[in-house]
Amino acid sequence: xxxxxxxxxxxxxxxxxxxxxxxxxxxxxxxxxxxxxxxxxxxxxxxxxxxxxxxxxxxxxxxxxxxxxxxxxxxxxxxxxxxxxxxxxxxxxxxxxxxxxxxxxxxxxxxxx
Numbered sequence: 343x344x345x346x347x348x349x350x351x352x353x354x355x356x357x358x359x360x361x362x363x364x365x366x367x368x369x370x371x372x373x374x375x376x377x378x379x380x381x382x383x384x385x386x387x388x389x390x391x392x393x394x395x396x397x398x399x400x401x402x403x404x405x406x407x408x409x410x411x412x413x414x415x416x417x418x419x420x421x422x423x424x425x426x427x428x429x430x431x432x433x434x435x436x437x438x439x440x441x442x443x444x445x446x447x448x449x450x451x452x453x454x455x
Contacts, residue, residue: 381407 351359363369389403399405 385407393401395401
């Protein structure tokens with residue numbers, strides 16, 4: 343079922359209709375912009391109060407935002423490097439794999455027609 347078509351959402355509940363807004367591709371930039379503004383506001387709010395941390399570095403405004411961004415980036419880069427070590431060929435399981443079966447072309451779903 344294509345959720346981007348507004349005529350098919352009339353069979354959904356009100357909550358379903360509201361959540362369908364998130365599935366529309368034209369709203370992706372709005373969601374990204376909203377999250378970026380929210381994160382920026384939280385970062386700026388970190389400068390408005392005095393913190394009492396256990397260590398000196400915890401008292402630096404924006405430390406946790408910078409640390410979180412750095413560690414998330416490091417995690418993504420580490421995952422990309424690890425992919426080359428543990429990646430297997432597509433036919434790794436050979437004939438025992440379920441997806442190695444041949445299906446008739448007329449019975450395969452090819453996406454939107």
